[in-house]
Amino acid sequence: MGIQLPTIKQIAKQLNVSASAVSRALADHPRIGLGTKERVKKLAEELGYEPNAQAIFFKQKKTHIIGVVLPFIREEFFSQAISGIETVALDHNYTILFGQSYDEVEKEKNVVETMKKQRVDGLIISLSKNTNNYEHLEAFNKYKIPVVYFDRVPELTDTNKVQTDLFKGTVDIVNWLSTNGCRRIALINGPEKMAASADRLKGYMQGILKQKRKIDMQLVEATDFSKERTYAAMNSLLALKNPPDAVISFNDYVHMDAVQYAKQKKIKINKDILFASYANLPITDYTSHPPRVSLEQYPFMQGEKAMQMMIEILNQNKTDNDSKINSKNEIIPTTVVTR
Amino acid sequence: MGIQLPTIKQIAKQLNVSASAVSRALADHPRIGLGTKERVKKLAEELGYEPNAQAIFFKQKKTHIIGVVLPFIREEFFSQAISGIETVALDHNYTILFGQSYDEVEKEKNVVETMKKQRVDGLIISLSKNTNNYEHLEAFNKYKIPVVYFDRVPELTDTNKVQTDLFKGTVDIVNWLSTNGCRRIALINGPEKMAASADRLKGYMQGILKQKRKIDMQLVEATDFSKERTYAAMNSLLALKNPPDAVISFNDYVHMDAVQYAKQKKIKINKDILFASYANLPITDYTSHPPRVSLEQYPFMQGEKAMQMMIEILNQNKTDNDSKINSKNEIIPTTVVTR
DNA sequence: TCATTTTGTGCAACCGGTTGATCAATTCAC
DNA sequence: GTGAATTGATCAACCGGTTGCACAAAATGA
Numbered sequence: 001m002g003i004q005l006p007t008i009k010q011i012a013k014q015l016n017v018s019a020s021a022v023s024r025a026l027a028d029h030p031r032i033g034l035g036t037k038e039r040v041k042k043l044a045e046e047l048g049y050e051p052n053a054q055a056i057f058f059k060q061k062k063t064h065i066i067g068v069v070l071p072f073i074r075e076e077f078f079s080q081a082i083s084g085i086e087t088v089a090l091d092h093n094y095t096i097l098f099g100q101s102y103d104e105v106e107k108e109k110n111v112v113e114t115m116k117k118q119r120v121d122g123l124i125i126s127l128s129k130n131t132n133n134y135e136h137l138e139a140f141n142k143y144k145i146p147v148v149y150f151d152r153v154p155e156l157t158d159t160n161k162v163q164t165d166l167f168k169g170t171v172d173i174v175n176w177l178s179t180n181g182c183r184r185i186a187l188i189n190g191p192e193k194m195a196a197s198a199d200r201l202k203g204y205m206q207g208i209l210k211q212k213r214k215i216d217m218q219l220v221e222a223t224d225f226s227k228e229r230t231y232a233a234m235n236s237l238l239a240l241k242n243p244p245d246a247v248i249s250f251n252d253y254v255h256m257d258a259v260q261y262a263k264q265k266k267i268k269i270n271k272d273i274l275f276a277s278y279a280n281l282p283i284t285d286y287t288s289h290p291p292r293v294s295l296e297q298y299p300f301m302q303g304e305k306a307m308q309m310m311i312e313i314l315n316q317n318k319t320d321n322d323s324k325i326n327s328k329n330e331i332i333p334t335t336v337v338t339r
Numbered sequence: 340m341g342i343q344l345p346t347i348k349q350i351a352k353q354l355n356v357s358a359s360a361v362s363r364a365l366a367d368h369p370r371i372g373l374g375t376k377e378r379v380k381k382l383a384e385e386l387g388y389e390p391n392a393q394a395i396f397f398k399q400k401k402t403h404i405i406g407v408v409l410p411f412i413r414e415e416f417f418s419q420a421i422s423g424i425e426t427v428a429l430d431h432n433y434t435i436l437f438g439q440s441y442d443e444v445e446k447e448k449n450v451v452e453t454m455k456k457q458r459v460d461g462l463i464i465s466l467s468k469n470t471n472n473y474e475h476l477e478a479f480n481k482y483k484i485p486v487v488y489f490d491r492v493p494e495l496t497d498t499n500k501v502q503t504d505l506f507k508g509t510v511d512i513v514n515w516l517s518t519n520g521c522r523r524i525a526l527i528n529g530p531e532k533m534a535a536s537a538d539r540l541k542g543y544m545q546g547i548l549k550q551k552r553k554i555d556m557q558l559v560e561a562t563d564f565s566k567e568r569t570y571a572a573m574n575s576l577l578a579l580k581n582p583p584d585a586v587i588s589f590n591d592y593v594h595m596d597a598v599q600y601a602k603q604k605k606i607k608i609n610k611d612i613l614f615a616s617y618a619n620l621p622i623t624d625y626t627s628h629p630p631r632v633s634l635e636q637y638p639f640m641q642g643e644k645a646m647q648m649m650i651e652i653l654n655q656n657k658t659d660n661d662s663k664i665n666s667k668n669e670i671i672p673t674t675v676v677t678r
Numbered sequence: 679t680c681a682t683t684t685t686g687t688g689c690a691a692c693c694g695g696t697t698g699a700t701c702a703a704t705t706c707a708c
Numbered sequence: 709g710t711g712a713a714t715t716g717a718t719c720a721a722c723c724g725g726t727t728g729c730a731c732a733a734a735a736t737g738a
Contacts, residue, residue: 005482018718053456055694058397074418098437117392143344256625286595288627357688394724398693
């Protein structure tokens with residue numbers, strides 16, 4: 001009761017050998033006698049000895065811990081992503097230190113700071129919607145702690161990123177909607193500052209132009225992801241003299257609110273107006289009005305790729321000694337899914 | 340580029356003082372001269388010095404890391420819970436090491452093992468649906484690493500638990516359904532092994548008896564949470580000579596599948612059959628058929644309470660030296676929510 | 679003026695493992 | 709039988725802080 005976890009020294013004392021002999025015996029060092037090895041291993045087994053990861057990593061100046069920072073774990077997109085990260089991490093003996101930014105820059109800074117204090121070996125982060133200053137993250141570069149961004153990536157070129165091809169994906173959505181008869185396609189975009197919003201907008205405009213149609217900025221609204229702002233956006237769109245016959249929402253959560261508002265206004269969902277969205281989350285299967293078109297963004301895969309990229313960088317840093325700045329960029333193709 | 344994070348020794352060398360002087364200066368030790376303190380603090384600021392948490396905790400034999408193991412982070416119940424845990428943890432300078440069991444005992448064992456190797460200060464866990472042997476967790480007792488269970492708790496008495504009053508909650512649901520005219524109330528329960536299932540069943544039976552009605556075990560089905568098993572359960576219920584006029588599902592996810600199946604069978608949801616469920620997850624607001632009655636289980640609060648309990652235990656262990664086994668049990672009242 | 683206290687700082691051990699250097703004992707080669 | 713190689717194990721330093729103890733210098737008291 002209340003014993004401390006067994007240490008190498010305890011084993012050493014009990015067997016009257018040195019701590020280093022025990023350490024080497026457990027590592028099957030060739031210069032340790034067979035008898036000693038056996039006795040050490042037997043006792044280690046009996047005591048349930050497990051190496052103190054903290055001590056090893058402390059000495060090696062490695063923690064084998066990767067910090068993961070997300071805006072909201074409750075969004076299925078991010079819970080899928082962290083599952084992908086976790087899966088790959090476990091395969092490589094890394095563990096996940098978890099933190100949320102709740103889409104607030106201040107909280108993001110705090111949690112990132114805490115992780116730096118904990119000396120994580122690397123950081124995987126999806127930015128808060130308001131993050132447009134990256135100082136708190138560039139501090140990591142200085143100390144050669146790799147940072148991998150995924151999905152919500154910064155507008156920097158010399159960083160590691162995993163993202164989906166939102167530009168092409170949005171063009172595809174617009175194409176599909178056009179092919180299916182839509183002539184007034186609206187977009188409820190995210191906050192302007194976000195790169196993800198810019199990509200969507202570019203794709204949207206490109207898609208419209210491809211259809212040899214004019215861009216009408218009245219059809220482009222923005223939301224801060226709050227239900228109120230999304231409602232307001234829908235309200236503006238429905239109030240137009242020439243209202244849209246299709247609405248593309250920033251993601252499935254915005255979509256749900258948009259639909260909820262439209263429903264209140266007696267709009268027939270996916271009849272009067274076709275609804276499109278991003279992410280294609282499994283939960284939408286259970287919702288009253290899943291989007292007619294959704295852009296699958298493979299969040300689990302994004303998580304996997306981000307962690308794989310992290311492992312590569314860490315291994316590379318171990319061998320190479322050159323402090324060349326990493327800038328890997330993995331772009332995952334998207335898929336248009338219809339219902 | 341590629342500098343290591345500043346250490347106390349670097350500061351000491353640059354100022355020609357000893358490391359201990361620097362350490363004490365930063366801690367405002369009274370025996371350090373004012374001039375020295377100033378110079379040390381100034382340089383520390385300039386270099387952006389941050390104490391190496393790993394080193395401190397290593398020396399103190401504390402990591403200030405709490406392991407959190409959940410079945411599925413993608414379930415909103417658990418993502419809310421971990422947010423509650425995180426909130427309290429941050430307030431007390433603890434960080435969260437994250438792991439999922441995916442409802443598999445083997446994965447649970449692995450992740451728990453990894454956390455032991457990482458020397459977490461404590462473990463907060465919601466058990467996998469199949470965990471009925473607690474050896475891998477009792478190992479923590481031996482080393483006085485506190486374990487707090489929440490929601491899915493084990494059938495042990497001498498452990499720390501945070502749970503909701505499922506027994507009373509279920510009685511309340513049955514009462515509400517009876518008051519609203521239901522005479523044939525069915526229950527789609529979870530796996531038998533789970534304590535949470537047993538509590539629901541007891542509450543269900545108590546509720547029925549209270550109504551001076553007989554218990555019909557044909558109305559009690561079980562699911563392993565897979566869509567297939569839930570479909571099968573609904574199928575059995577609907578095939579009864581005397582089918583139910585109310586169905587209580589184990590949780591909102593089971594509910595969604597149950598409703599989906601009933602819909603296929605042309606049942607009018609919440610008309611022909613009233614549907615009740617547990618958890619009252621926000622996402623149900625967007626689903627086609629939210630449960631008519633839901634038992635709010637306050638997952639965020641459960642997370643908070645679990646972490647608070649953890650902090651208390653850790654503080655208590657610090658002062659008290661007696662190795663008395665903790666067994667705190669916090670039962671959170673539930674609320675019946677109707678739509 | 680000398681003994682005593684106070685003040686400011688350094689030394690060294692420690693946490694739990696790892697690892698290069700070292701060393702004694704044994705085996706081997708010739 | 710002597711020198712060299714091999715074997716088996718120990719020693720000591722290290723990672724980055726913290727902390728009890730020692731110690732010198734300065735301040736205080738009688």
